[in-house]
Amino acid sequence: MNRKSTAIRNNACRAIGLFVLLCGALTSRAQDLHYSQFMNSPLLTNPANTGFMPDADYRIGVNYRDQWSSVMSVPYKTMSLFGDAQVLQNRDNDGWLGVGGLILRDVAGSGNLTTTRIYGSVAYHQSLSLSSLLSAGFNVGWANKQINATNLKFPDQFDGKFFDANIPTSAVLTTNNLSYVDIQAGMNYAYFPNENTYLNVGFSTHHINRPRETFFTGESGVDDRIPMRHTAFINGSFKTSDQWIINPNAYFSLQTKSYEVVVGLNAHYNLSGDGEKILIGGLYYRHQDAVIPMIGFGLKDFVFNFTYDATISTLRNYNNTRGAFEFSLIKQGVVDRYNGNRRQSMCPTFKN
Template sequence: MKGRINILLIIAVGLQITTFVQAQDLHFSQFFNNPLTTNPANTGFIPDADYRLGASYRNQYSSVMATPYQTVSVFGDAQVLRNQIEYGWLGIGGFILSDVAGSGGLRSTKVYGSLAYHQMLGSSSLLTAGFNLGWANKRIDQTKLKFPDQFDGKFFDSNTPTDVVLVNNNVSYFDMQVGMNYAYFPNENVYFNGGYSIHHVNRPQETFFNPGGDSTKIPVRHIGFLNALLKVDERVILNPNAYYTMQAKSSELVLGLNANYNLSGAGGDMQLLAGLYYRAGDAIVPMVGFELKHVRFTFSYDATTSALRNYNNMQGASEFNIMKKGFYGEASGDTRQVICPRF
């Protein structure tokens, strides 16, 4: 009886996890360190540098699943044509997303190219519009899956025939996102910006079964964010931000703050970072980090606060990010004026 109860608990947890994963796209708690996946208008939207490169790794539900969800993101973007466009420039970039979900071997691979146009509005504000186009692929190993008609009341028997048949275990499609950003920076110590983007504008088909109209099309996803950089001391810069996304009947709200503390005096070559975020109804996310000569390392951990904490002991997800920013003229010392607070 006890064994059966444990199996039912595992099934219940699995259903909660499956519902969450199906409801939303791949996501990172450190949304601010994955700018191109948040909004294509962030491409080349780099107030304190000319280019940046970044990578993220997320490991989720390792405490309740033999095969946890693992997500990897790699991106790069840069500002171009700064001298050819009066009071503006283009941003070009791209990113790759790779995800492995659960024991069924569900694998996702997404490759996107991004383009954005940035236009200064006077000397203290900036307006940006951008889009990205990408190719996505999802594949699954059906031999690793268990279905309800294979459950005998105590165990899942993979040798029992199932009526569930996948029409295709490998699907690919093209995808498109669009977005806008606005930034306001009245002085060298204050910087605000916000953005809104729409993902899956073309609503591509994604199903391993027979296409069934709107039910097998990816729902449009809306993302909005607010961000600020406030230099409150010669050694301290505060970065409060908020993130909201909605897709189909699912939504996510993240609020939080992180701070940079300058350890090296003039130039800010060495900085300590710490922050705390809250994903409404789901998790508390503390973050720590370190920056050395424009290379930043950050680590965050999702401590589950939802009902799932009763099964995973609040052990949600760990996330690691590395980001490098730079100027084209660093070697010669010819760097442009940044438009946000800095040390």
């Protein structure tokens, strides 16, 4: 194949790719924004996680994800900041309210499709016995999407070799800025029969109010509302010795016909003997998409984790398996006024 034919083929591939990505962005049929480290983005995964900290009273965290930098001139970048705390504990110290908030921002592609979301979360947690806990919560937020249409190229502007911005396009955006209210709700159940065993399962539904989201004029017979997304997860924590804690995790998400399944585990190794320094390693698998190794480090109340999505789908032919990298940094602690009153940690820990 000569260079000219190769260039035409590559341009055609880019045209198809841009069209697919744009359609997913503008019609909201693609999966929601997500992190591979679902276990380290608790409020985004399930609002019932608000104030749900087995061994702390509050936490603050940041997440960052950089995706498709190897195949796009402007990669997808997702970042978030969250915080939550336990408040209003009852007299028996077996129930409490959790409050928190989440700010999320995502910038995608050459059109700078920018998503900003701000949520406030509330959850209530009630012990059912000495070894189980039930939680329910919801969040309400404001979401905004903007796009720079001047940087977009559409399939009908492809002349067979290049994209020509002078060629009129039939794709007409009626707005480049939209906002709406978004609502989520969820439930969790935790089981901790002894100090070395902990299990947690949860289910949540996102976009319960199904807000409308489109940059085009509404058409009869076209549903421009965001479909509800249902998620479920299970987390486990097992202390096998004074040096090791094993944490298996599984996550499932379904939105219309799009689904995501992530399974794997991570292990914590007690470096210092008192739990103040912890080494973290793990491996996860996203079904038919990526293998995700994890490495991290814990120092006192801070935990840092880094993951890398190594693509195993057919997209690896274009990105050389370089899918995405992601990190999280979380600090959690105990408020002084709860010392002496707070019940013992529900989750296996190295700390006394």
